[in-house]
Amino acid sequence: NTLSLDEETDDSEATIAWPDHFDQSPELLSELVTIFLNESPRFLGQIKQAIKQHDEEHLERAAHTLKGAVKHFGAKSLVVLSGQMERFGREKKFQEAASLLPRMEQATWQVCDVLRTRV
Secondary structure (H helix, E strand, C coil): CEEECCCCCCHHHCEEECCCHHHHCHHHHHHHHHHHHHHHHHHHHHHHHHHHCCCHHHHHHHHHHHHHHHHCCCEHHHHHHHHHHHHHHHCCCHHHHHHHHHHHHHHHHHHHHHHHCCC
């Protein structure tokens, strides 16, 4: 069960590999998708704010939360980007975090677009 996010994006960055347990529980998938769609703008807002304020603790925490939320869907590229952002927070690399943010936002919105087709 693999869905492509964007024809123009490299497949490794544009794929959601649905875990098999969602086949047995479409209600669980629907609930998790709805939560992610509602919460992802807040996660990104927290990340932006933490970068702007050079707040390493909140940057690391918000990126970690986003990473954990998206892991449910097997969206590997966003998991990797969130992990990088989390590390930038831990290492107080705010310039690198600011540079990564647009790519992370785009990946998040691509995941959201695919998830909307599942609810």
